[in-house]
Amino acid sequence: MEKYFLIALLAIFALWYLSYSATRLDRLHHRVETSWANLDGLLQRRAAVALEIAKSEIADPASSLLLTAAAHQARDAQMQTRSQAESGLSGALGLLLNDGHLVEGFIEKDLLRELSELTDKIRVAIALHVDAVTRTQMVRQKPVFRIFRLAGTAPLPVTYEFEADVL
Amino acid sequence: MTLKKLRIGLVCPYGWDTPGGVQNHVRDLAEYLIAKGHYVSVLAPVIDEDAIPDYVSSAGKPISIPYNGAVARVLFGPIAFARVRQWISNGKFDLLHLHEPAIPSISLLACWAAEGPLVGTFHAAAKRQKAIFAIGPILEPVIEKLTARIAVSEAARSTLTEHLETDAVVVPNGIYADRYRDGEVRAQWSGNTLGFIGRYEEPRKGLSVLLDALPIIARFAPDVRVLVAGPGDSKEVQDQIDPELRHRFEFLGRISEKEKADFLSSVALYIAPNTGGESFGIILAEALAGGAAVVASDIPAFDSLLGKGEYGALFQSEDPQDLAKVVIGLLREDEKRRTLAQRGKAYAQRFDWDVVAEDIFSIYEMALVGSDGVTLSSENRAWNRFLGREGN
Secondary structure (H helix, E strand, C coil), rough: CCCHHHHHHHHHHHHHHHHHHHHHHHHHHHHHHHHHHHHHHHHHHHHHHHHHHCCCCCHHHHHHHHHHHHHHHHHHHHHHHHHHHHHHHHHHHHHHHCCCCCCCCCCHHHHHHHHHHHHHHHHHHHHHHHHHHHHHHHHHCCCCHHHHHCCCCCCCCCCCCCCCCCC | CCCCCCCEEECCCCCCCCCCCCHHHHHHHHHHHHHHHEEEEEEECCCCHCCCCCCCCCHHHHHHEEEEEEEEEEEHHHHHHHHHHHHHHHHCCCCCEEECCCCCCCHHHHHECCCCCCCEEEECCCCCCCCHHHHHHHHHHHHCCCEEEEECCHHHHHHHHHHCCCEEECCCCEECCHHHHCCCHHHHCCCEEEEEEECCCCCCCCCCHHHHHHHHHHHCCCCCCCEEEEECCCCHHHHHCCCCCHEEEEEEECCCHHHHHHHHHHCEEEEEEECCCCCCCHHHHHHHHCCCCCCCCCHHHHHHHHHHHCCCCCCCCCCHHHHHHHHHCCCCCCHHHHHHHHHHHHHHHHHEEHHHHHHHHHHHHHHHHCCCCCEEHHHHHHHHHHHCCCCC
8 A cells, every 4th residue: 555655656746847847948948939039139120220320421332332231131031041141240340340440420429339239238148048048958958858758849949150159 | 228117126145234245236236226216126134124225125034054165144944935935926026136046045945936037146156066066956947947147257157157057147246436436545544555445354355464475565665554444353353463563554443435435545555365255356346446556366256357467466365475576566666556556447437337237237128028027936836726825
């Protein structure tokens, strides 16, 4: 009799543990999604600011053209080409801003300030997203999660290439 | 900052009315956010419940446990857990900010009990501890719930990576830089003076290193004096001092904020000979903001705060001879000392609350994406239903 009781207890604990683990993984997947949504939003805003800069006095006609193209590409990119497009935009912005010419005018200074604030935020957002992704990958590697298929049909989250190089 | 006003819950693990860096940080952050118009509630262990500001809720009386080479006054247990749950469910918070959630305290309990946007700040920097590895598997899923992690320094960040295998964004501790900006030079504190602020009786603050270095310094600068400010029973320390050097010491006791600003503007050099146990070194940031030239031991926290010696001179930790050498070098060259102090003062502005709190707030905004507030976690909801009480 005692033996059955013990087995029942163990079974209950095992069930609780599985449910607990599933909740844990679900929470991680949720974190990956929200951190990506956040990052995505910030990148969209960066593309918008880049377009503004392209239209402003800061850019000469040639860089303006380059920047406009890169910003549109980043905005419209599909998931597969996203990495390339975002890196392209980072490059175009870098080319324009690192050549050391002084920017005058109130609106232009404002734009550049907004861009540098956005860049700081994007850096943090990338860190948060990468952390969520690696954490999820790590947890999904564990035997309990694999054997009982606790991930269900959720796709394994991945990091994009542009997240690796600092903006 | 967004126009939307948030309801923010801060959890402080250590006794609110005991002195400490984490408590100061939580208090300053809470007051900054309140001044910006947000609703803030702080949950902390409290000893004297009559003497706390409105925005603090007491979680009960703290108990003392030895932790990380000092005595920590924290709180945990079933009654505290009930209090934490009640606070979360009554607060209707948009976001919780938990301080030091990896030690057994109400921060950990809150992290366990809550669901939603959670931000955690890790303050401590410690060497590898076996105990944390042992409880790692239990801690891991709880710490994992944090939407965003902040470390106050690179030292705290590497502690976190080492023990819990997770990364964090570094946002430094804050100071009110303008309180120290305009200190007046007081004649009785200027000249060849070395300043020291802190609880000097604690060995890890390193006053003994300075004591050992003093005879050598005195040989080169006969009129050197040491000014020690901070709480403590100076009799005991004075008895340890060599009688020939005793006249060089002046113990000021606890000093006010205004006096501190004057103190930092007046002394020739500010000395921080700490031997370890520091994670950030807020006092160094204050000393820099006050315009003092700083000499500090090269422990990791100070090394990174002073930019590897760029904004203040470093000496080899626990080496009185090296300290003496650095101090003498700076006392002799007024020009070098002045440029060091000026560079440090400009650099210290980045630790101002205006900068630091904006950084913290932008992390709040990121944590808030796609959420609708903090609730009790599902595990606890099920448990409450089982016991026949609705938590929320």
